[in-house]
Amino acid sequence: MKRENNAHCKNVNCTQKGGNEVCLCPVGNVINVVSKKWALLIIATIGNNEKIRYTKIMKNLADISPKTLADRLKELENFGLIERETFDEIPPRVEYSLTQDGIELRDSMIPLMEWASKKKK
């Protein structure tokens, strides 16, 4: 059976049915960045602070390892979701903040976080 017309997706190989569903074909890239472990929580943490330093993110996300945090910050920056500002001071200071895209992402994940929040325990 050839698939029905789908308002959400122009991909001819899309196997989703038409209707009011959310088509998943175009979601791949972003989701793969965003669904890595800690990624959403990092975005949310930065979003809660406007500007925030590496050590403070570490404290807020108590169980993250420094390596994972550094890796994730680099990815999120490369992806244009966060911004990294360095200051030539001793001791060094680096501040992270959300870009416009990051803010949009943060806003769009608030319902998810609230669901998770009330779901826990």
Add this chain to the structure above:
Amino acid sequence: MKRENNAHCKNVNCTQKGGNEVCLCPVGNVINVVSKKWALLIIATIGNNEKIRYTKIMKNLADISPKTLADRLKELENFGLIERETFDEIPPRVEYSLTQDGIELRDSMIPLMEWASKKKK
């Protein structure tokens, strides 16, 4: 400085500031299930179909491996987000559907999926 009152969180160790932010303290568990690779896409796929079989999920998520799908389905079932119904037929038939919690999750992630959808190239 002791932290300010935070309407979202009763955890005394919460390091978030007060205000209109989303507190992350209670989010841990669920997020760790949900932010595993493919988890959100599986939820979304099942949510798009009410009932759906293993093989059809495989087709919809073209690049997932059978092992990863089986692993994720088990986790999501254990977590009470999806339901697994087996039929004693040959060839065997297994249908997956969202639980009430799964439906809530699905609803709460729609904005995120839509953001991802319009963000992608």
Add this chain to the structure above:
DNA sequence: CCGAATCCGTAAAGATACTG
């Protein structure tokens, strides 16, 4: 045939110690 389970190699995440 369908829905996995198994085995195995690679990639990602965690723990800890350490440095510019």
Add this chain to the structure above:
DNA sequence: CAGTATCTTTACGGATTCGG
């Protein structure tokens, strides 16, 4: 302070196999 380096552990992917 803001990360690296290094090592161990866990997660993921790919092919094959298998019971019903």
